[in-house]
Amino acid sequence: MRGPFRWSSKWWPGVIPLAVLWAIAAWTDTAPLESDLVAQSTAALKDIVLDKTRITVAGRDVTLGADAFSEQGRRSAVAQVEAVPGVRLVDDETHLVPEAKPFVWSAERDVVRVTLGGSAPLPASKGKLLEAARAGLGGVEVADQMNLARGAPARFDNAALLLIDQIGKLKDGKITISDDKVSLSGMARELGGREAIAAALKNLPEGFSVAANEIRAPPYIFEAYKDPVAVTLTLSGDVPDNNVHATIAAAAARKFYSEKVVDNLKASVGAPGGFAAAVVPALGALSRLSTGTLVVSDREVKLSGDALYDAAANQIRAGLTKDFPQGFQLKADISVKPPAAPVDATVCQQLFSELLAKGNIRFESGRADILADSAGLLDGLIETALRCPTANIEIAGHTDTDGDDASNKMLSERRAQAVADYLVRAGLPADRFTAAGYGSTQPVAANDTDEGKAQNRRIEFLVR
Structure with missing residues (x-):
């Protein structure tokens, strides 16, 4: 009879390689299985909307973590993984995405x-x-x-x-x-x-x-810049429509007697009420400056530059405040241009003639009321008169041949006197000026065309 079983020291070392082989076999069987379950579980979730999805497998047990966007979606995700062939157990670590109240x-x-x-x-x-x-x-x-x-x-x-x-x-x-x-x-x-x-x-x-x-809306901006060097008036910015555009362009052409008008305006919606009624008189004020800038931003009007003489600066400020539509505000930064050097009578006459060759002083039809469009030209004439303080000046009025001679002579005298009065209100001595009316007796062009008649309707300054 044999004794109790004992390990033989001769064969037990063979158990170790056997155990290693068993472990390798187990691993080689499990690793592909786990990878396959991960792939199948991922595929099973492809039609379910989840966020932060994570899948891990240990043997045949699957841990599913994800953020779901509905309770139904969360349950469906778990059920889809549970249905994957080979899955024994699903550890559910899914959560609902938080609800935003209000969204x-x-x-x-x-x-x-x-x-x-x-x-x-x-x-x-x-x-x-x-x-x-x-x-x-x-x-x-x-x-x-x-x-x-x-x-x-x-x-x-x-x-x-x-x-x-x-x-x-x-x-x-x-x-x-x-x-x-x-x-x-x-x-x-x-x-x-x-x-x-x-x-x-x-x-x-x-x-x-x-x-x-x-x-x-962004500010509704209209700008005008008078450049005495380039002798230009540049218009830029916005206007409400083509009709207002045409009105402003025509006003600029009348008021700026010597400048070339560069028109860069564009039609844009959003203009404040009374836009044209503010811009037109503001352009008239700009025409009276030697150099200047006008900016209309919504209902704020900024005018800056140099007036030609002291009285003009005060007239511009007071006139704009009176002429603007209700709701528009003026910010004026107007200085006075330093006086130009005095000149003798001959140069003075030449300067008067050059100014009046560029533009005519304009009046109401058939009347002696000076139109506001002529303010810039008149200021230029006043500046010239200030440069020859000892010269006496005849202001001569002329008409075309329409109407009778007596009426034309009277109208020309009244218009010449209106110009003299304008100069006196600017601060010039009244005794320097003589107003004379010549009616239609001294034409400079034929009176058989409108253009010729317009040339004959004129005011002249004659240094005596």
Whole structure:
């Protein structure tokens, strides 16, 4: 009879290689299985919208972690993995994405970037909004600060995409969706932008409404610059329409008797009421300056430059305040040009003749009332008279041949006197001027054409 079983020291070392082979075999069988289960589980979830999905496998046990966007989606994800062949157990570590109450999304534009913030309902929605912003904003930096959250209103994507189109029309500002209410604030990039945004908001998806639209229009700006060196008047900026454009261009041509008018105006919506009624007299004031700038920004009128003499500066300030439509404000920065050097009588006559060759003093038809369009020319004549303080000057009035001789002579005298009175009101001594009327007796052109008659209707300054 044999004794108790004992390990033989001769064969037990063979157990070690056997154990190693068993471990290798177990590993080589398990690793492919686990990889296969990961692949099959991932494939099973391809039609379910999840975020932060992670799948790990130990043997035939699967741990599923993910953020789901509905309770149904979360349960469906777990069920799909449980149904994968070979899976023994699913450890459910899924969670619902937090719900946003209220559901708020925003697009904000500053000087350098557009920031999308708040909540998006799905990863696909988030990607779609980012893509639309980057594609539609012409290279502007787009910063993504959106979180994922449940609770979006129906048709959220459509509403947000429409609003991203509007952010491109802003210079700066913010557009917000709060549940189904839309709020907008900021400054439109261009004139007409505010109106374009308001029109687009009418196409918001059903169920959405505008709670606040505080988009402001950019300033409505008209500018005019009188350059004595280039002898030009440059008009730039905005006018309401072609009719107002034509009115302003015609007024400029009448008031600026010697300057070439460079017209860079463009028609734009958004002009304040009374725009033309403010711009036309403001151009008249600018015509009285030797050099100057006029800027009309909404209802604020800024006029700066040099008047030709002291009384003109005071007249310009007082006249504009009186002539402006209600609601317009004047900011005048008017200095007085240093007086030019005195000249003798011969040069004085030459200067008068040169000025009057460029433009005529204009009157009401058949009357002696001087039109405001002539203020710039008259100021030039006054400046010249100040340069020859000892010269006596005859102001001679002339008419065309329309009407009878007696009436024409009387009208020419009254017009000459009106000019003399204008010069005296500017501070010149009355005893330096003599008003004379010659009617139609001294024509400079034939009276058989309108152009000839216009040349004959004139005022002359004669140094005596």
